[in-house]
Amino acid sequence: MAHVKHQKWWGWGEEGVFFNYENKPAFAPFVKEAIGVTLRPRERDTVDFSTAHVPASQAPDTVLELLRQINGADNVSTEDELRVIHWAGKSVTELLQTLRNDFHRIPDVVVYPGTEAEVAALMRAAVEHDLVLIPFGGGSSISRSLQPDPSEERCIVSVDLGRLNKVLAIDETSGLATIQAGILGPDMEEQLNARGWTLGHFPDSFTYSTLGGWAATRSSGMQSDKYGDIADIIRGLRMVRATGTVVLRPLPSTSTGPSLREMIIGSEGRLGIITELTVHVHRLPEKHQVIAYMYPTWQQALTAVRQFTEAEIPLTFARISDAHETAFSLATQKKPTSPKGKLAAKGQDALWAIMRKRGWDTDEMCISYVCFEGSPKDVETRKKAVAGIAKKNGAIVLGSGPGALYDQKKFDTPYLRDFLLEQNTVGDVSETAAPWSKLTTVHKAVYDAAERAYASLGKKGWIMSHMSHSYHSGACLYFTFGYVYDDKNPYDEYHTVKSAIQQAFIDNGGTLSHHHGVGLEHQPWMEQDISPEGANILRALFSSTDPGNNLNPGKVIS
């Protein structure tokens, strides 16, 4: 299956790419202060697959023969490493389970359909032979949307969509592209860019996630202020079921409600397999620039970004790191070696002096990045408007240097988690969205909840946050938390911290997840998120459309 790119079996992304702290002099002291860990140099370059104790495949020969007839023998595998790659996503719990050999039920077989007709035949086979089908995109789920039920006794088939990886057509007049669902982010952008277009959807997991996966989990990209969340971007789609194919034509808008499109977006494989999507695409912008700003406080930064929204300044993104995350970012700065880097470091010292002169408490300051796209003239006009509001709220404009650095590093952060796990340290994330009027309360409540959870475990923990997507009525807050885990029982203590954060979202007016979907991880809060009666409607939908419980059972709601 060399033609489908996979992540490494034991961690994020590709083998041979690592997070290193040795060239970041402030990082180790920062971590020591934050969670009390003395970092050791990385030793884990890779993990030998022979250390994995993999449960044997339970696929009956008759089923394997049938799958080979449908997909071709080369596209059906019971290899242990492939089954492990497909057994889970990349949440910290799943990474820990994999590294600690805590496998339960894993897929018995992995198949790689190459056409929609093959997907349809798989669907029919699943119903006829009572198989469990779990669609697989890039395997970047962070909500345990891929993990089989540990008590599942039926044959589990992971359906990897990686061979459906083409941009099929671009309607240049309408700005719509029809694209196969299994395409990975970089491959899709490459094919679109070659014709002068972009989707503009860049989740942090961009390099290892797919268009179909984004649709199935209601994803958001870092540039969604301009391009929209995936739910806004998708116009039409094809979703294959055992009884037929749902075809939603790419319409700019329609009043044929309730919206089936909305129902399918976020369905996490429970309604069928999405094979093709028609999506908004945009001409590549003439200019793309990220400018950094420093604000004296979180509150001032939040007010400024809300005012950008009120003033309806068209921005590609406006992101603010809170004081803790700003301190973390500063700690990950590389030691300057080039003359240019040394000059920038001097500039930073001068900036610190200015801030102290202005009476700033440097422990409270917050860095913000704003991205501008368009013609050079439009970019300049918007930069002026943003700088005006930012300065009124006390900010100093840091310019495009730190902005460019942020843009370059944006897809590297996921590798940090593998490094931390080697240090017996959990680093994970949880995100919500809430109205502007409740954001400050949510932010504080989550900090308090995390601190209480750490205290209950007798741990020194860390929490930090950024505001990442803004809307007319509110914004997304994205929290990162970390602590040293106990080897004896890492799952229960993770649950204590994660649950405290999730409950604080709900109790203070936020949603259970802004863009990571539900899976198994966020399911306990579904009834509180959409009301018990809302949850009943979802249960009725899934049980009536999948009476045999063959399609990714148990995800979203049970």
Ligand SMILES: Cc1cc2nc3c(=O)[nH]c(=O)nc-3n(C[C@H](O)[C@H](O)[C@H](O)COP(=O)(O)OP(=O)(O)OC[C@H]3O[C@@H](n4cnc5c(N)ncnc54)[C@H](O)[C@@H]3O)c2cc1C
């Ligand atoms: C480090 C890290 C950073 C992340 N950052 C972001 C971010 O910035 N924004 C964001 O939105 N998410 C983010 N995520 C979460 C994850 O990348 C998204 O949920 C993503 O949309 C999953 O896409 P995938 O192709 O990897 O899907 P998978 O993980 O393979 O699958 C996810 C779910 O979708 C179903 N599915 C996949 N393909 C199909 C299909 N064709 N038809 C039907 N069902 C299907 C699967 O069965 C599963 O239930 C991040 C995750 C990690 C680990």
